[in-house]
Amino acid sequence: MICLLVLAFAYGAVSAPPAVPDLATTLTQAFDRIDTDGSGTAGVSEFLTIFDHYDLDHDGKMTLAEYMSVNKVPKYVAQAVFKPVDADHDDVLQRTEVNNVISAFDTDGDGVVSRAEFVSKYQQIFASLQNNPFGK
Numbered sequence: 001m002i003c004l005l006v007l008a009f010a011y012g013a014v015s016a017p018p019a020v021p022d023l024a025t026t027l028t029q030a031f032d033r034i035d036t037d038g039s040g041t042a043g044v045s046e047f048l049t050i051f052d053h054y055d056l057d058h059d060g061k062m063t064l065a066e067y068m069s070v071n072k073v074p075k076y077v078a079q080a081v082f083k084p085v086d087a088d089h090d091d092v093l094q095r096t097e098v099n100n101v102i103s104a105f106d107t108d109g110d111g112v113v114s115r116a117e118f119v120s121k122y123q124q125i126f127a128s129l130q131n132n133p134f135g136k
C-alpha cells in the first residue's frame with residue numbers, strides 16, 4: 001500500500017513522470033491538491049478523500065479497473081503500481097489500508113504528512129522508478 005497513492009498521483013498528475021525537470025514544483029502542486037484545507041499537512045481524512053476519488057463505485061475497495069479508469073493509464077502501468085502494495089495479488093486495495101500510507105510518508109511521526117515529507121517520499125519513488133520503470 002505504501003506506493004499506491006504516491007504512484008497514483010505520479011501517473012495522474014504528470015504526463016512523463018520520471019523525467020520531469022521541476023519535480024519538486026510538480027510534487028508541491030500535487031500535495032496542495034491533497035491538502036484541501038490548506039493547512040500545509042495532509043491527514044487521514046484528506047487521504048481518504050483521494051482514495052474515494054479512485055473508488056468509483058464506493059465499495060471501500062480500489063480495483064485495478066477503477067485505477068485505470070480514473071488515471072487513464074494502460075493496464076501494465078496500473079499493474080506496476082498495484083504490484084508492490086497488493087499483497088494477495090487480487091488487484092484490489094482496501095480503504096482501511098490508507099493508514100499505512102500515512103505511516104509511510106510520516107517520517108517524523110507526528111501523525112500527519114507535511115509538504116516536505118510528501119515531496120521527499122515522492123522523489124525517492126521517482127528515483128526507484130527510473131532504475132526499474134515498470135518492475136521488469
Ligand SMILES: [Ca+2]
Nearest residue numbers: 035039041042
Ligand atoms: Ca490539511
Ligand SMILES: [Ca+2]
Nearest residue numbers: 055057059061
Ligand atoms: Ca471500488
Ligand SMILES: [Ca+2]
Nearest residue numbers: 106110112114
Ligand atoms: Ca509528519
